[in-house]
Amino acid sequence: MLGTFFGLCLLAVGAFVALYVLVDVPAANATAKKQSNVYKYSDGTLLARAGEVNREIVDLDVVPEDVRKAFVAAENKTFYQDQGVDLKGSARGLFNTVSGKGKQGGSTITQQYVKNYYLTQDPTISRKVKELVIALKVDRRMDKDDILAGYMNTAYYGRGASGIQAAAQAYYGVDAKDLDLSQGAYLASLLQAPSQYDWAIASATGKKLVTERWGYTLDNMVEKGWLDDSERAGMTFTVPREPRAAPGMEGQAGYLVEAADEELERQGVSEEAREAGGWTITLNIDKQRQKELEKAVDRQLESQLDREGNKIDATVQAGATSVDPTNGEVVALYGGVSATRHWISNATRRDYQPASTFKPLVLASALENRSKTQSGSLIGLDTVYDGTSRRPVVGSDIPFKPQNEDGRSYGDISVQTAMDRSVNSVFAQMVVDVTPSTVKRTALDLGMPDKGFPAVPSITLGTMNASTWDMAGVFATLDNHGKKVNPHIIKSAEHRDRVAKPVDGTGGQAISRSTADTVTRSLTGVVDNGSGHEADSAAYDAAGKTGTSENNKAAWFAGYTPELTTVVALYGESAEAGGGQVTLTGTANSGRANGGGFPARIWADYTRGALNGGSAATFDLEDVEHGESGITQAPVTPPARTGEPERTQPPGTEPPARSPSRSPTRERPSAKPAPSRTTEPAPSASTTPPAEPTDPAEPTAPVDPADPPDERPGRGGDGPLGQ
The missing domain is CATH 3.40.710.10 (DD-peptidase/beta-lactamase superfamily)
Incomplete structure (x- = not known):
């Protein structure tokens, strides 16, 4: 019996070694790298998001340090010391899957990152075994902070938000860089059960549970020495705002986005590159002037039309472009x-x-x-x-x-x-x-x-x-005393991998x-x-x-x-x-x-x-x-x-x-x-x-x-x- 036991152990070790050799770290899955493009007014306020996935990948150093530590405290206190896997948690997850007891728990941040970025969400034995092996390899190859950044950017937070930046906007209406610790602790706690813990739709039990997990996260930060006892004692739970529809293409937003995309195309950013997402595009559009133009059309034209009852009025289409003649914006x-x-x-x-x-x-x-x-x-x-x-x-x-x-x-x-x-x-x-x-x-x-x-x-x-x-470009050139004006709608267009070349808003003397x-x-x-x-x-x-x-x-x-x-x-x-x-x-x-x-x-x-x-x-x-x-x-x-x-x-x-x-x-x-x-x-x-x-x-x-x-x-x- 002892021989049989050691034989089985050797067989298991051999099988695991074989798996480790045979299972490679795959390429990222199709969804993990998808991002939305973010369009902003000239003052930096959000105009629209476009893309299949509501995600904007941000670097880890953009996220406040205490918020980063809140995620580690909530999900994996030993993250910076472990080898990327939790054998007990993985064994428990395998047992739960085999016995039909539902979702696995106890995965490390590295394992969850591997699941989100390289694999799928399917709760199968084969996927869980691959997750374990790949997590070990990823932990050896990647820096811990890069793994944490990948996890925070690929996780799903509910409300259609993937990644910490979209989540910060969805729940608190701020960018990730502006999250405070209370807000960050809630988002970290939310990941355990996004639907159940979304404050806007949570039951009394769900609210109680997420509040307790929020407190658990902060207590773990105190235990790790990342938060003072006195500061923890004075903290209160920050209730998220009500859900709002993500800015879409209705109204003038779609026209503004289309004009920006066409300009990006002229600047050498292909449609394929745009559709891959990840662009933050700030427009020259002045939010107040844009509103004034829309109101002027409504007051002077639309209020006088009967589009439903008059066949001629139904045919009327209005268009306008307004340019700063000094710079072409x-x-x-x-x-x-x-x-x-x-x-x-x-x-x-x-x-x-x-x-x-x-x-x-x-x-x-x-x-x-x-x-x-x-x-x-x-x-x-x-x-x-x-x-x-x-x-x-x-x-x-x-x-x-x-x-x-x-x-x-x-x-x-x-x-x-x-x-x-x-x-x-x-x-x-x-x-x-x-x-x-x-x-x-x-x-x-x-x-x-x-x-x-x-x-x-x-x-x-x-x-x-x-x-x-x-x-508008022609008349702006006349306005600019004959110096050529090139209308352009993009103030800046940035991606993690590149920056689009801006349009030169003015040129030489077109006429005297x-x-x-x-x-x-x-x-x-x-x-x-x-x-x-x-x-x-x-x-x-x-x-x-x-x-x-x-x-x-x-x-x-x-x-x-x-x-x-x-x-x-x-x-x-x-x-x-x-x-x-x-x-x-x-x-x-x-x-x-x-x-x-x-x-x-x-x-x-x-x-x-x-x-x-x-x-x-x-x-x-x-x-x-x-x-x-x-x-x-x-x-x-x-x-x-x-x-x-x-x-x-x-x-x-x-x-x-x-x-x-x-x-x-x-x-x-x-x-x-x-x-x-x-x-x-x-x-x-x-x-x-x-x-x-x-x-x-x-x-x-x-x-x-x-x-x-x-x-x-x-x-x-x-x-x-x-x-």
Whole structure:
């Protein structure tokens, strides 16, 4: 019998040696290395988490030392002395498994780490034997602190949280680095039974048990000399907060995350690398400005739409991008009603035309290249053009004669007035004078996307495709005195293994300061006196341009102050399956939804909020180029048209003078808390009721006291191809 006993012992030892030799440490299991990507606002507060597993791996030195010791005290007091296994606990676990008595207990931290990281949770004999062998090998190969870090990062804490960082957020709303000892002791105690010990759903018994285990953990720390008796005596249990849903992709979060992911892709972080998780991505999005943009869209547009009962209102999509012109940071973005309801981001989509928001680029190209009219006059703000509607351009091999809005003719008007009223015929001739290829080159230098749009006269009406993101970059470059601005949404993107290269928010001089400042001077007139008057306010100094594409399928307002550049657009998108572009006419029962309406009102409402009620900053403009006055060519007499207004001035004379820019003596708020929303409510459709339009589908002209009552120009002067 003694021989048999020793024989069996030798056989067991031999079998174990064989297992030790044959069982290798495997690669990590698929789940153990998965992490979520964490997206944060610019101030570091959480925006969203994305990924299959709610886990963010952190280094051990990030976790406070007393919290680390709490985990050791709770799970494995001898962790720093043992060989990685607890033979008694393992034997007990094997017996319980064989006898059907349920879950194993008594595993060391090393064994639990092996189970979580290398194996599975299956309670089988083979898995438990492998766990024992691999734990011995891991303990010999790895530093104890690395094992502890692996354990804390792979353990499941309940509430969908894997790892100490996600658990700290789920139970206490803080990062792991900010846990105190009482909170850490609870999380360490929780691991024994996450569902039973979650305070929010625990029974009275569960609460009693976890409280006792919390005390047991702290007592063990006193026993090990890691905690003073007096400090232990004064500690109280910290109740976790109520469960909250992890920030998801609803609302604007999904659009912001999508824009960040697309930028990471451009910076060389592949989709595969992103999906592996572990990225902490801090955006340039200003939390307060983001809220102001969302509220502005709600107040000025959504509150006036009947999406359920009105077929036209159901087609309206809004998008916006707001950029800091000094550094290119995208500080706010509006992608649509919700990323879970409308999958395409209206802020970054490029399937609609920017319309007359392109006209300032035509002027910029004329100024930058010192272009001249057909009669040899240098083009500037005072240069006079013929504003007759459907006037054929001169000097082009491609015939072109666009119609002004409402078919209105203006006679001989200055470039400044043509910009104020967005007169198509003037800019049609200007693009020919500059040459379309030269204009296109300037547009690309300013940041227009190169999608192969043809260099033909019609580009003056913005017939290419662009997004609010693209146009925000273009107008921010004008705002930045011609120095190139590259919109970017990521402030930093970090992973344990790498850091993504940040975008350079500014570049070289795209156009001269003189050119950019002259265009800005012109665009202040659009806000003061022209089609963008809905954006005008004493609360800020502003420049901008309206735009309405062919058949009213898109309406734009691109504007800026010295501190902020924002582009807002409305798109008509069919609500039927397959989508498709449709007209915006009739939106909120307001007739033609041009750029000077809803987009300009959204822009104004947002800008006041984003600037904390207002700003005393004014444009610092230098070297404004006025060009040479004079008629570009012999006036063209248009064919007789029913209802077409007569010219307001004889040929060859300048119309009544308008200030092309804001008066330097105009009062400005002396401090940012300048007019509040209560003293100056955001403009709305009801505050400026239109008069009877000449065409029921077209907007009404604003009253200009300089014009005779029967010869007032149409609103903005935009024609069917771009306001």
